[in-house]
Amino acid sequence: MTDKTTMIDKTTETQTRRRTVLRTAGVLATTPLLGRIAGVGRAEPDTITHPRIVGYYPSWAGDYTPSDVPYDKLTHLQYAFLEPQSDGTVVVGSAAEEDLLSELQTYDNENTVFVLSISSGWYSGTFSDAASTPERRQRFAKTAIDIMEKYNFDGLDLDWEFPDGTVRAEDPHNFTLLLEECRKQLDSRIGSWTSLSIAGSQNYNTIDQAYEVDIISDYLDYVNVMTYDFNGGWSNDTNFNAPLYAASDDPDGNTTFNANYAMEHWASKSIATDKLVVGMPFYGRSFSGVAPANDGLYNSFDSETAETYQTIEETIKPQSDYEYHWHPEAAVPWLYSAADQTFISYDDADSIANKAEYARESDFGGAMCWELSQDPSNTLIDEIHSVFDS
Numbered sequence: 497m498t499d500k501t502t503m504i505d506k507t508t509e510t511q512t513r514r515r516t517v518l519r520t521a522g523v524l525a526t527t528p529l530l531g532r533i534a535g536v537g538r539a540e541p542d543t544i545t546h547p548r549i550v551g552y553y554p555s556w557a558g559d560y561t562p563s564d565v566p567y568d569k570l571t572h573l574q575y576a577f578l579e580p581q582s583d584g585t586v587v588v589g590s591a592a593e594e595d596l597l598s599e600l601q602t603y604d605n606e607n608t609v610f611v612l613s614i615s616s617g618w619y620s621g622t623f624s625d626a627a628s629t630p631e632r633r634q635r636f637a638k639t640a641i642d643i644m645e646k647y648n649f650d651g652l653d654l655d656w657e658f659p660d661g662t663v664r665a666e667d668p669h670n671f672t673l674l675l676e677e678c679r680k681q682l683d684s685r686i687g688s689w690t691s692l693s694i695a696g697s698q699n700y701n702t703i704d705q706a707y708e709v710d711i712i713s714d715y716l717d718y719v720n721v722m723t724y725d726f727n728g729g730w731s732n733d734t735n736f737n738a739p740l741y742a743a744s745d746d747p748d749g750n751t752t753f754n755a756n757y758a759m760e761h762w763a764s765k766s767i768a769t770d771k772l773v774v775g776m777p778f779y780g781r782s783f784s785g786v787a788p789a790n791d792g793l794y795n796s797f798d799s800e801t802a803e804t805y806q807t808i809e810e811t812i813k814p815q816s817d818y819e820y821h822w823h824p825e826a827a828v829p830w831l832y833s834a835a836d837q838t839f840i841s842y843d844d845a846d847s848i849a850n851k852a853e854y855a856r857e858s859d860f861g862g863a864m865c866w867e868l869s870q871d872p873s874n875t876l877i878d879e880i881h882s883v884f885d886s
Contacts, residue, residue, distance in 0.1 A: 547855065547884045548773055548862030550720055551877060552576045552613065553600070553869070555593050560869035562600050567608045569874070569881040572691070574653050574720075575600065576867065577615040578643060582625035584632030586614055586640040597647040609691050612644055615655035623656040624663035627670040636674060637681040644686075651691025652678055653720070658697050660706035672708045679715040696721045698758040698775070703765075710766035717771065720864040721762055723755035724777035727841070729800035734792055737781045737841040739826035740851055747794050754826070755851065759860060773862045774855040776880070778805045778870035780842025782812075791821050792832035792839035804870035808842050822846075848876045852883035 550572040553565060565573060575597065578586050588594050600610070616622035626636050640652055659671035675692065682690040694712075696719040697703055727735035732748060742751040751757065755774060762772050785798025803812065808831070812818060817835040822828075828847045831840040843851075852863050863880045871877070 547860075548572055548718060548864075549877070549880055549884065550574060550718075550773055550862065550864035552865065552867040554867050555589065555596060557867075557869035560872045562596070562603050564872060564874075565603065565868060566874045566877055566881075567603060569877050570608050571862070572609045572611055573600075574611040574613045574693075575649070576613045577655065578612050578640065580614055580616050580622055580626040580636060582622055584626045584629075584635035584639070586636055586643060588643060597643075601648045609651060610649040611651040611653050611691055611693065612640065612647075612649050613653035613655050613695070614640060615657070615695075618657055619662060621663045623659070624667050624670070627656075627659070627667070627674040628664065630673075630677075633670075633674045633677040634681075637678045640678070641681055641685055651693070651717070652682070653691075653693045653695065654678070655695040657695070658702050658706045660697075660702050668706055668708055671706070672711050675712050675715045691717050693718045693720060695719075696762065698723045698726065698755070700752055700758065700761045703758075703761055707765075709762075713765075713767035713771065716767075718773050718861050719762065719767070719771055720773050721758055721775050722866070723758050723775040724866070726753040728781050733794050734783045734786055734797050734839045735794065735841070736823070736826050736828050736830070737779075738777050738843060739823070739828050740847070740854060741825055741827055743823055743826045745794075745825075756854070759858070763860075769859050770861040772860050773864045774851060774860055775864045775866065776848055776851055776876070777843055778865050778867060778876055779803060780805070780808050780840050783839040783841075784837065786832070786837050786839040788832070788834040788837075791819065791830075792834075792837075793821070793823075793830060795839070797839065803840065803842070805842065805844075805876060806871055806873065808840060809844070809875075812840065827851075843876070845875055845879045849879045849883055852880045856884060 548571045549569060551570045552574045554576045567573065579589050580586050588597065626632050644652060656671060659667040661667050679692050682692060693716055697706060698721055724738035726739060727737060739754040741756050742754050759772060759774060763769050780803050781800055782803045783797040783800045786792045786795050789795055813831060817833045818831045821830050821832065827850050829842065829844050855863050865876065
């Protein structure tokens with residue numbers, strides 16, 4: 497058993513070393529920031545030293561423990577999730593999560609930024625409540641930073657899905673004010689080197705409705721654009737979870753449900769392109785009750801479930817009745833079994849590498865994955881790192 501005093505001393509030493517590196521490098525060693533926030537000057541590094549590789553680590557990671565995380569392949573580790581309350585208080589969900597956060601802070605890489613991500617679920621209304629008044633926004637920022645300091649993390653990530661006015665008409669502007677308050681308190685309490693990011697929608701309508709991009713871009717270090725879940729159980733037919741580009745043979749004729757369109761739409765806003773991070777799913781979507789026409793693609797289905805990359809690669813793909821297919825325009829694969837009448841859309845090493853190359857060639861700010869435990873082999877993170885390091 498590790499001596500508790502020794503563990504605390506090691507944690508303090510490693511966190512101090514990492515924070516020294518971050519301060520020396522400017523703001524997170526990865527991104528220039530434009531303008532000034534609430535009168536506080538911020539460091540502006542001269543260049544981007546490398547693209548970001550952002551990995552979400554969930555509280556439910558199970559057998560994929562903090563010791564399995566490839567810190568040397570990540571620029572940012574984002575813990576998912578802290579929870580906001582309606583009065584603005586941000587909390588750790590359970591004692592088990594407190595133990596997990598304590599364990600995470602004992603791991604360190606001098607160039608990895610440790611971020612606490614805050615979420616309240618799909619249109620729960622809790623985020624809307626928490627952002628609705630100045631007092632609640634101040635409490636949100638204070639309590640989130642309190643937790644950040646307690647566990648020696650380096651930044652905050654807000655995953656509000658979505659502040660598009662559905663719950664309150666004022667939500668888009670209240671989100672801006674919430675980010676402003678977080679940035680202000682981060683700068684004043686800890687330092688301008690700390691990180692502030694959001695998880696951003698991939699839907700152009702939501703982007704237009706939810707975000708005052710020209711204002712919030714000045715508060716944010718980066719935006720994790722969730723360029724996945726373009727299709728699923730809610731769709732008209734079987735289609736790709738996360739296509740990189742539009743497919744001309746799509747019978748629905750939708751040219752906006754793809755990563756390239758989402759990234760270009762974000763890039764058309766008043767935000768630096770290198771603050772936009774391309775999201776990559778480490779899971780796929782499995783559709784059942786699918787007829788064999790067109791090898792299962794663009795067909796009706798009975799039901800749909802999510803499958804991790806690990807399950808697809810180790811359990812499903814090796815079965816002899818599953819055939820592998822690649823769409824040359826969408827630049828993603830799929831599997832189909834006529835015997836099981838099952839269609840599976842997912843990302844593999846080839847499509848992930850293509851997306852990383854796309855992010856690099858398009859001068860976007862890097863890649864984000866949801867989420868690390870879905871690929872305990874770390875194969876996909878290795879692919880991203882290999883592309884960015886070449």
